[in-house]
Amino acid sequence: MSARIAPSLLSADFAHLADEVAMCEAGGADMLHVDVMDGRFVPNLTFGAKVIETVRKLTSLPLDVHLMVVEPERYFDDFAAAGATGMTIHVEAAPHLHRQLARIRELGCRAGVALNPSTPLAHIRDVLPELDLVLVMSVNPGFGGQQFIPRALDRIREARTMLREARCDAALEVDGGVARRTIRSCWEAGADTFVAGNAIFSAADPRAEIGALRGECVVRA
Ligand code: DX5
């Protein structure tokens, strides 16, 4: 299996969104990561269903929608209708996690759960059968271009062990500060899906950077 790369559109040039999406496709991106922020769960504010719908029209790549919002269930129907392939909600914002994940799947989407750097992984142990993706945050969510938090590596290892022991084949994604200098250790720790914003969109050659990031991950049998 080779690493899956998910460019984060948060760092894209929105004046040229169609070109940015085409660049990601041409570079071999496996999916596009769409960061929805509400100014409440995180300090920053981004976009919602309208942008998901716009991107959906531009590409057939899977759309990996990351909901950094309180009461995420308020948006499930609209985001699914807009063309989200997967929706990842934060465990810190989801008191009824089991029901919320079930609803995402009911809508035909892949169900994901994200954990902030300080949230114990044990919080998701009892919902593993409901999960298609686990997202270990390697920055505090809210902004692109932040420094990778090294402790995330232990957390990826712990998550990989948890998934293996539960025979759960959910993807294990890492988000925040992923770049050439950090991706390989994340891969070796057991992550298989990598969100990268700044590393791709600020690269001299963004299209080539997607392959370069994947190339840092030695293929696991
Ligand atoms: C951070 C977002 C990330 C962000 C990553 O809150 O969830 O997806 O775009 O950006 P980089 O790769 O620049 O750290």
Ligand code: ZN
């Ligand atoms: Zn994200």
